[in-house]
Amino acid sequence: KPMDFMQKKARVYSPGINIQAHNSMPDREDAAGPVCSATIDDAVRLIRRIAPDTKVETRYIDESDGYTLGAPVYCRYDIPGFNRSTKDGYAVKAEDTKGATPQNPVKLLYSGLIHNGHSAPKVLGEGSCMAIATGGALPDSSDAVVMHENALFRESFVEISCPVFPGDNVIREDEDAKTGEILFPEGWILRPQDIGVLAGFGICTVQVRAMPVIGILSTGPELVPADGRPAKGEVRETNSYLISALCRKLGAIPRRYGIAWEGTKDLSEMLCAGVMECDAMIISGGSAHDERDLTAEVISRHGSILLSGLSISPRKKMVIGEIEGKPIIGLPGHPASVYLLLLLVVSNLIQVMKGSVTHGLIKEKAIAGVDLKAHPDREYHIPVRIDKDKAFPLDRKAGLVSLLTHCDGIVHIPQGNRGIKKGEMLEVMDLTGVRSPFHLPLHEE
The missing domain is CATH 2.40.340.10 (MoeA, C-terminal, domain IV)
Structure with a gap:
């Protein structure tokens, strides 16, 4: 084989790791032994039950897109904090416009212009109005805005041709959010639009769940790396790339450990290294319907098997186990089956570890x-x-x-x-x- 391929076979893992084998605890739900023929719903319930929590950390909002909130986000004060106009027009007291019609307009004294970004310069007097732009702060005692198309400026006064009612064309000072109101609940996955809302509300840091680290292993003596040149009877390894891409899409950090070429000893050593460094492990290619089921053998050696096999068709072999409290997922080698099981089952593991409701x-x-x-x-x-x-x-x-x-x-x-x-x-x-x-x-x- 080419030299670069042989060099890639030299795997790196932490030396001296020895995870002791242990039996299932008698008070566990699986004390009677692993489930051997489960539905997808069974597998999902199991994987949600054993999913460990990730820690909560503080992050700046511009680094939090895709993260799951580890605590609710509360509004710290009323937003926008002042009554503001939603239209270009004139700030008025609604009572002063009562009875206005195009044939018999109401005349209000023009009292000046309110500039955006500034407070109104004075209290609005009886029978008067002030010009205001969209987003401008209403003066004290005014409670509505007359749109430009319903008003006519006449030097020292404004003719109002249509009455308004309190609150018309106005956003109240607490209409966007009230002090103490929950803006986003715990478990909410932050999106770009949510980041914008947080910034607009003056919240620059949030408590989020750390993205889970998912270790990925592939098995099989017939596999070569994706950039290798397969000989006859060999195939390029694809599943670790597929799993990594989907993990990133779901908000997890993938860590590929390479290919276990040499059977159970190879897989055992690499799995032990991954368990020490990751929150969960996914193994592809080692779960088969015959004596080649290496994944179950290795998991049993170091931990416990909770599920082995799904009663779905086309038939799929899936193994779910635990080592040192960390979920170990064994998937088949067929890329399409891997993708299906990732979406239907393993996605639940990642979402629950992040503390979010599963998509x-x-x-x-x-x-x-x-x-x-x-x-x-x-x-x-x-x-x-x-x-x-x-x-x-x-x-x-x-x-x-x-x-x-x-x-x-x-x-x-x-x-x-x-x-x-x-x-x-x-x-x-x-x-x-x-x-x-x-x-x-x-x-x-």
């Missing part, structure tokens, strides 16, 4: 382009492509890396269902985006 995949409607057959004893998650509003299942031959590019979404057929007929309407879980976990309530009047 749900956005669903869209499509028409079945062909019959999608199913056995009632199993649940199905079928990768599909969308062509002119029709969903077609993808060829799931093992090793087809290009399947990921053509996959537009996943069709879920629940257990007990015999399938979907051609032409029927179905829901497709969109893999290109996720739905916001929850929404803040709108400000009530």
Whole structure:
């Protein structure tokens, strides 16, 4: 093999690490042994239960995009803090405009101009008005704004042709937010627009959950690095890159540990190193349906197996375990299966570790382009492509890396269902985006 490839085989891990093997505690929910045939919901509930918390840290808001709040953010004072105009026009007392019509306008004394960025120079007197621009601060005792199109300036007075009522064209001093009000709850994932709101409210630092560090391992003697040159019978390793990219998208920090080429000893040493340095570990390629199931063997040696296998079709082997209180996830080697399990199950681990409500995949409607057959004893998650509003299942031959590019979404057929007929309407879980976990309530009047 080329020299650069051989050099990449020299893995670096901390020497002298020895995580002692231990048995499951008798008072654990899994004391009777691991679940061997679970649904996706079973796996999600389990992974949410064992997800460890990450620490809370203080960050500046311009470094907090994508982080999850570790504590609620409260408004420190009324926002905007003064009554302000939402229109260009004239600040008035609403009572003074009563009865105004185009045929019989009300005349108000013109008392000057309010400049933006400055307080009104004086209290508004009876029967008078002041010119004001959008965003300007209303003078004391005024309670409404007459728009320009309903007023006519006449040197020393202004003719008002339409009455206004208290609060018209005005933002109250506490209408944006009140002192002590929760702006964002704990668990809220900060977005760019939220950063702008925080800055506008004078909040420059926030308490957030540290992004979890996810260690990533790949196994298999047939694997070579992505920049290597595979010999006959070898394939490039892709899953660690796929897992890393999705971890970053979900708000975690990926740390790749390379490829375990030499079986259980190799995997054991690298896994131990990762457990000492990361919050959770993901292993791809070591979970199989036969004697090649290295992941379960190594996890059992150092910790405990909580789940082994999913009762879904196409059949998938997934292992969930713990070592020193840290979740260890074993995934199959098929990139499409890895991607599916990452989205449906492992995404929950990252979100819970961050302390946020788990995002749900956005669903869209499509028409079945062909019959999608199913056995009632199993649940199905079928990768599909969308062509002119029709969903077609993808060829799931093992090793087809290009399947990921053509996959537009996943069709879920629940257990007990015999399938979907051609032409029927179905829901497709969109893999290109996720739905916001929850929404803040709108400000009530």
